[in-house]
Amino acid sequence: MSSLFPALTDGRTDRPALRFGDRSLTYAELATAADAVARRLAGHARVAVWATPALETAVAVVAALRAGAAAVPLNPKSGEKELGHILTDSAPALVLAAPGDELPSALRDLPRVDVDVDARATGPAHEATDPTPETTGSAPEAEASDDDPALVVYTSGTTGPPKGAVLPRRAVATTLDALADAWQWTGDDVLVHGLPLFHVHGLVLGILGPLRRGGSVRHLGRFSTEGVTRELEGGATMLFGVPTMYHRIAEALPGDPALAKALSGARLLVSGSAALPVHDHERITSATGQRVIERYGMTETLMNTSVRADGEPRPGTVGVPLPGVELRLVEEDGTPIPSYDGESVGEIQVRGPNLFTGYLNRPDATAAAFTADGWFRTGDMAVRDPDGYVRIVGRKATDLIKSGGYKIGAGEIENALLEHPGVREAAVTGEPDPDLGERIVAWIVPADPAAPPTVQELADHVASRLAPHKRPRVVHHLASLPRNDMGKIMKRALTRD
Structure with missing residues (x-):
């Protein structure tokens, strides 16, 4: 090599x-x-x-x-x-x-x-x-x-x-070169980010990516909207972040014209490691004229898909497979889902040169992670739009809810909840229900803790945007959602008071 x-x-x-x-x-x-x-x-x-x-x-x-x-x-x-x-x-x-x-x-x-x-x-x-x-x-x-x-x-x-x-x-090498193709990433780009350096987003994409291209990276040490403004005003062309960071940006934009101006001059804004809520997409675009693009990857596969810099930055999707990456959706029994109908939910499986070689000292776990024909089982659930764009609806273990005979992804309900003015943060899980099999449970951080939205109000809100069978049946109000270092919501930590 x-x-x-x-x-x-x-x-x-x-x-x-x-x-x-x-x-x-x-x-x-x-x-x-x-x-x-x-x-x-x-x-x-x-x-x-x-x-x-x-x-x-x-x-x-x-x-x-x-x-x-x-x-x-x-x-x-x-x-x-x-x-x-x-x-x-x-x-x-x-x-x-x-x-x-x-x-x-x-x-x-x-x-x-x-x-x-x-x-x-x-x-x-x-x-x-x-x-x-x-x-x-x-x-x-x-x-x-x-x-x-x-x-x-x-x-x-x-x-x-x-x-x-x-x-x-x-x-x-292949992941970074595929992203260079998708993002038109060159040695002239200057990347700014404030991500930790012990995982693939901050280290591989955020440090090794610019160095492979011959460009440069400016690390903030600790993320702040002031740091983003300073570096973009000072010549940085790209910003990498996670949804928590972009949420903070969206919250700050109405009162920070300097931040809005700096973001409007960036060549590329990229979010990853978890889904960026559509509401935050829309607020950032409204204030800056820029659209944040999303990509999809994981530790074992590095990057699998992305919205292209020259493609349609469609909120709520992670784009199309990167060059060299094969991607398919499968039913629970492993049967491939051939249709790109935007509705059929299946588990994402991938294969290609971007994959890891195995888990260290764990041949059992490595064997279980792959199908007999060499596809990696990601555990992520998604649908594909007619043009091939991938929309992730959640993790198979925590975000796939089987209710009333339907397979429902928690992610789309979370996006709908975040469109409600009384909701600051939202997470959705399922819990056993004797009639439905599972019922949908919403965990809400209200915008105004003194006047949180009611169960009926949120149920009606979701049903009007998605479908009646996707409405939450139970709502819990929290002061904050449990998150890890990357800002991902730790749903296993969500329990009743």
Whole structure:
């Protein structure tokens, strides 16, 4: 396989590559800093990266990939039990961290390499605690095959201990190249985001994506609408975010003309990791003239579909399959659904070069994740419109509600609820019902806690927009919805008071 980052050696190395706050590296400086670290990683199969939202994390991952090692990003917010499981399962040879970072006790027995981004062009990074002998000379990118591991990214562990998805170099390269085609992404683009760097959205798309294109990324450290305004006004062309971030943007726009102006000048606004409510789509478009496009992926598959930059940015959809990706919907028994009628709900299955090679140390889980003919079972439920656009209606385990003989996706009901002026946030689940099989339950954060909308009011609202059988039968009012680090609603945590 060719280099994952040709811009590191293509002779135009004075271009800006990374910026975190007031700290930045050009491509020449990135190559020097990363290769100084890469020399210390030679011969190691896997290394852990303490993935703080900092310049050192980006340098560490690039160094691991240049050395031919697989990087295991660690969430700094992980508890000791989860972190211990990941370390035991992945068995990294050492941990890469920023100088001065205090690591939890679970990591203190691992050899540590401090990532010195200030090495610049002065030679190998100084490292007091790294036992690996110092070497000198350049550190060209190691020879690696397409199927050699690039990353081991751990799943959220909602149904058991987190599993390590082994992502090969070909998956990283083909996904980023497919997105370049879909988004007309070039080395002239400057990306701004404030996403965490321990998962594929923030790390693979948000850091490795710009570096593969030869462009640059400006990381906010912590998301803020003020930071978005500043960077877009300062020349950034693209914004990546999750629905929680875009919701905050939509809420801020009426009173922030500078934010509206900055967003209106962006080339591309992209949302992912969960569905962006249609109501937020509409508010952002109304204030800026821009449409947010959505894409669909997951840890095991990287990216599967996207709305194209030159396509129709249809709210509520995640676009069409990316180049090289095959996608089908299937019934519960695995029978493919051939019709693109916008109504038939089925589980998404995908195959292509974007897929992981398996779960680390879990051949049983790997085998269960694939069909006999090689399709990956995503667990996501969707419909396809006549032109092939994919609309995700929820997770098979938590968002598919079987009520009165109908298969209903929670996502479309949530979008309808969010159109009600009395609803600030909404989640929909199902619960057992002796007559219907399951009844629809709405979990609402009201816009005015003193005057929340009634069950009948919300039922009528949904029935008028969708269909009577999709109306909620039960409504719970909450102060907030439980969310994970990516802003996804944790529906398993929703329980009655």
